[in-house]
Structures are given as structure tokens and as C-alpha cells.
Amino acid sequence: MIIKPKVRGFICINAHPQGCAANVQEQIAFTKAQGPVVDGPKTVLVLGCSTGYGLASRITAAFGSGARTLGVCFEKPPTEAKTASAGYYNTSAFHDAALAEGLYAHTINGDAFSSDCKQQVVELLNSGIGKVDLLVYSLAAPRRTDPVSGEIYSSVLKPIGAAYTAKNLNTDTLKITDITVEPASEDEIAATVKVMGGEDWELWMQTLKAADLLTQGCQTVAYTYLGDKLTWPIYGHATIGKAKEDLDRAASAISSNLKGLAGTARVAVLKALVTQASSAIPVMPLYLSILIKVMKEDGSNEGCIEQIQRLFTECLFSGKPRLDKVGRYRVDDKELNPVIQSKVEAIWPQVTEENLLQLTDYQGYHSDFLKLFGFGVGGIDYDAETTPLVATNF
Numbered sequence: 001m002i003i004k005p006k007v008r009g010f011i012c013i014n015a016h017p018q019g020c021a022a023n024v025q026e027q028i029a030f031t032k033a034q035g036p037v038v039d040g041p042k043t044v045l046v047l048g049c050s051t052g053y054g055l056a057s058r059i060t061a062a063f064g065s066g067a068r069t070l071g072v073c074f075e076k077p078p079t080e081a082k083t084a085s086a087g088y089y090n091t092s093a094f095h096d097a098a099l100a101e102g103l104y105a106h107t108i109n110g111d112a113f114s115s116d117c118k119q120q121v122v123e124l125l126n127s128g129i130g131k132v133d134l135l136v137y138s139l140a141a142p143r144r145t146d147p148v149s150g151e152i153y154s155s156v157l158k159p160i161g162a163a164y165t166a167k168n169l170n171t172d173t174l175k176i177t178d179i180t181v182e183p184a185s186e187d188e189i190a191a192t193v194k195v196m197g198g199e200d201w202e203l204w205m206q207t208l209k210a211a212d213l214l215t216q217g218c219q220t221v222a223y224t225y226l227g228d229k230l231t232w233p234i235y236g237h238a239t240i241g242k243a244k245e246d247l248d249r250a251a252s253a254i255s256s257n258l259k260g261l262a263g264t265a266r267v268a269v270l271k272a273l274v275t276q277a278s279s280a281i282p283v284m285p286l287y288l289s290i291l292i293k294v295m296k297e298d299g300s301n302e303g304c305i306e307q308i309q310r311l312f313t314e315c316l317f318s319g320k321p322r323l324d325k326v327g328r329y330r331v332d333d334k335e336l337n338p339v340i341q342s343k344v345e346a347i348w349p350q351v352t353e354e355n356l357l358q359l360t361d362y363q364g365y366h367s368d369f370l371k372l373f374g375f376g377v378g379g380i381d382y383d384a385e386t387t388p389l390v391a392t393n394f
Contacts, residue, residue, distance in 0.1 A: 003083060003386050005375045009172060010279040012373040014082070016382065017390050019374025020089035021096075026377075027056060027305040028097055031063045037312050040065030041134040043215075045121065047072050047112050047204065050087030051372065052275045053223050054138030056304040058094060060312050061134065068104040068129060070121065072112045074141075083388040086373045095393040104129070107394035112139055113200055115147040118207045125213045132208060133215040134316070137201045137222040140277045144195040147203070155195040156239055157281055158184035164233045167348070169286035169356070171279070171366070176353050179282050184239045196243035198222065198250020205254045205265065218263040219316060220254060222247050226269050226332065228341050230348060234283050248326060268315065268329040270307050274368035285365065286351065287344070291335065292368070293361035294343045300334040303368075307331050 006014045037060070044061040048054035049071030061067040073091060078084035091107050098105040106124060110117045125132065143154045158181055168179035184192070193199075201222050208214050224244045227235045235241060247267045254265035272291060278284045295301035302310075315321040315329040322330050334340070351359050370376045 001386065001388065002383060003388065004382065005370055005373060007172075011276065012086075012370065012375075014373065015084060015086035015089055016374035016380065016386070017078075017083070017089045017092075017388065018386065019371075019377040019380045019382075020086050021093035021374075022377045022380055023371060023374060024055070024059070024090055024093040024097065027059050028063050030305050031060050031309065034064065034309055034313075036066075037064040037317055039317050040312065041067045041219075041317075043068045043070075043130050043132050044134045044136065045070045045072075045132045046136045046138065048138035048140060049073050049107065050075055050091045052138070052140070052273070052277075053270060053304050053308060054136065055087075055090055055094070056308040057136045057138060059305065060308045062094075062098055062103050062105065063101070064309070064312065066103065067134075069098070070124060070129060071105070071107040072117060072121065073107065073109060074111055075109055077109075077392075078388040078390065080389065084390070089374060089390060092390045092393055099393070105394075109394070111145070113141070113144045113147065118204065122207065122211045122213065125208075126211070131213050131215045131218075133218050135204065135208070135218070135220040137204070137220065139200070140275075141195065144200065146194070153191040153194040155192040155243070156184055156188045157234065158182065158188060159233055159238045160184055160189065160242065161237070164238075166233065166283050167286060167351070168282050169289065169362075171285050171369075174353060174356060174362075176286070176351065176356065181234070181282055189239050189242055192239040193243045193246050196240065197246030198248075198253075199246070201247070202250050202254055205257065209257060209261075214258070214261055214263060216261050218258065218261055220263070220265045221268050221311075221316065221329065222251065222265075224267050224269055224328075225272060227272060228336055230287055230345065231272070231283060234281060248328070251327070266327060266329055268311055269324070269332050270311070271302060271332045271335040273304060273307070274365055274372070276372060279369060286360070287348075289356075289360035289362040289365040290344050290347050290351070291340075292364045293359075294340055294347070295334065296361060296364065298340060300337070300340070302334065
């Protein structure tokens with residue numbers, strides 16, 4: 001078939017296998033060009049390993065440190081009539097690259113929230129992979145089944161206390177209108193914390209510690225985003241914000257549980273990027289379109305792989321990690337540079353449908369969005385007949 005992007009709202013429902021593979025290779029090449037991560041990890045477990053920051057973390061660990069990597073993701077395989085999800089193709093390409101360089105890689109395609117998946121990981125590690133010295137928690141899911149009660153919780157993207165009205169860009173129509181999001185109920189807040197908070201992160205670390213599968217001095221990190229004035233109402237004082245606050249609580253609890261191993265757990269605050277998750281959040285497409293333009297002009301724009309390279313070298317494996325006052329790693333410093341934020345805030349009220357392409361880099365935003373699914377990658381013939389099937393290698 002000839003595979004062209006099929007975009008529905010804020011998601012692309014198909015993916016291009018060669019484009020995804022080229023995107024993975026591009027990130028691997030960047031990592032190699034930076035040289036080895038000094039004192040980097042040896043055995044890494046990445047939860048949410050197939051796209052975005054999780055994929056970049058696995059690439060940096062493997063090709064920057066030569067680490068053995070075990071990944072968990074939940075991805076759709078291809079059929080003869082339909083493409084796989086982008087994360088499936090990304091993971092297949094990662095496995096091909098790792099095998100070519102003699103790097104150990106194994107991936108479980110399953111529900112990371114489940115007890116069964118945790119047990120599979122324990123069995124794999126016990127089969128000879130060994131103890132984990134770094135666990136990366138990079139899950140982004142809309143719902144979670146509680147492994148004990150069996151109850152299904154769904155997250156919502158809503159403010160807390162009062163409705164929130166803001167300018168919003170409809171990426172289907174390129175119409176800019178005000179959007180009002182009603183406040184969350186207490187049940188919705190609690191459910192969002194259940195899905196996106198730190199409970200599952202704690203369960204993973206408890207499971208590995210109980211099985212004696214964590215090294216002395218092990219580290220674990222969970223990813224979050226804080227943002228600034230323009231995104232605070234929907235990210236900070238909102239259901240997502242409450243969930244992210246719970247990550248801070250979990251980091252403290254996990255660190256206490258790891259004292260006997262001299263281990264640490266921290267939250268890492270990363271910059272806003274075009275991801276499948278961020279595209280669904282009101283305000284973010286317009287904010288990102290402006291931010292990309294401003295940061296490109298400043299020469300400070302970064303993607304997933306650049307952010308994670310800095311997280312590894314300037315935070316996780318640095319003698320003097322960049323920490324904020326509550327102990328989080330901060331790699332969002334370039335986005336939150338007051339000069340950058342003041343320029344973004346100045347452009348924000350000026351943007352209309354007529355000047356969108358002049359005042360923002362919406363084209364760059366859209367290009368980054370399509371690239372998530374393997375489209376618009378240099379060197380790929382998108383008019384060529386392509387099979388959606390790839391050899392199963394994980």
C-alpha cells in the first residue's frame with residue numbers, strides 16, 4: 001500500500017514503518033555523536049519505552065552507555081491491511097539497531113500497570129539480565145486498571161476550582177477560538193491522580209526491591225512538565241498538576257524505601273514538546289507553535305533526544321546535578337528562560353487566524369507532529385508501495 005498520514009483530530013491513526021525507523025536512526029546518530037555518557041547506566045528498565053521521552057531514554061542508555069535495556073510498552077502490531085502504531089515500528093527499529101551493535105534489548109508489549117507485566121519483568125531479570133541500576137518511568141496513558149481492585153480509572157484534562165477559558169488552536173481547521181474547560185469534580189481529580197500519579201511508579205520499585213533486582217546506588221526517575229504562566233491553568237492548577245504533585249510524593253516515598261541500597265528517586269522536569277499526549281491538551285498546540293518559533297530564533301530549541309542527553313549528562317550521571325529547591329532534576333531551563341517566556345507571552349495575544357503562519361511556527365509544530373508517526377522524514381519515498389508488516393523482533 002501507499003502509506004499517507006491519516007490525521008483525526010489530535011492523533012494520527014496510522015504510521016510509516018520506514019519513516020519511524022529513520023527517525024529512530026536519527027536519534028541514535030545524535031546520541032553517538034555526543035560520545036559516551038560518563039559513568040552511565042549498565043542495566044536499564046524503561047516503562048513507556050516506545051515513543052517520545054521514553055524512547056529517547058532507551059536510545060541514550062543503549063547507544064550512549066552500552067546499557068542492556070528492558071522496555072515495556074503497549075503498542076498495536078500491523079496487519080496486512082493496517083499499519084502498526086508508531087511505537088511498534090519505533091521499537092522494532094530500536095531492536096534492529098541494538099542487535100546490529102551487539103546490545104542486549106528485550107521488550108514486553110503489554111499493560112505496564114498490571115501485576116502480570118511486573119511479574120514478567122521480574123522473571124526476565126532473574127533469567128540472567130541482572131539487577132537494574134536505572135528505572136525510567138515514562139508512562140502516558142488515558143486510563144489505568146487498579147491491579148488489586150480491578151477498578152478502571154480514567155484521567156481528565158480539566159482545571160480545578162473554576163472553569164478556564166483561553167485561546168485555542170484547532171489543528172484540524174486552523175481556526176483560533178476561545179475554549180472553555182469546566183472544572184473537574186473531586187472524583188475526576190482522584191481518578192486522574194490514580195492514572196497519572198506516582199502509585200504505579202511506587203509499585204514497580206517495591207516489586208523490584210522485594211525481588212532483590214535493584215543494584216546498590218540504583219536510580220529511578222519519572223518525567224513531568226511544569227511550564228509557566230500560559231500553561232499553568234491547564235497543567236499546574238489542574239488535574240494533571242495534582243497528578244504530578246503525587247509524583248513528588250512518590251519520589252520521596254521511594255527514596256525512603258531505597259535507603260538501604262543508597263538509591264535515589266527523583267522527578268525530572270522536561271520541556272514542552274510536540275508529543276501524542278501534549279497534542280490533546282487545550283492551549284498546548286498554539287503555545288508550542290509560538291515556543292518553537294521563539295526557541296529556534298534563539299538557537300535553543302531541543303527535541304526529545306537532546307533533552308534526555310542533557311538529563312543523563314547534567315543530572316542523572318553528574319557529580320553536580322541541576323536540582324530545584326524540592327529536589328527535582330530541571331532540564332526545562334531553556335524553555336523557562338525569562339527572555340524566551342516574555343517573547344512567547346508578547347506574541348500570544350497577537351495571534352489570529354490571518355497571521356498564524358507569520359507569528360508562529362505552526363508549520364514546524366505540524367512537521368514535528370507528523371514525524372512522531374514516521375511522516376515527513378528526509379530520505380523516505382512516501383509515494384512508494386510499502387508493506388505495513390515488519391518482522392517481529394520483540
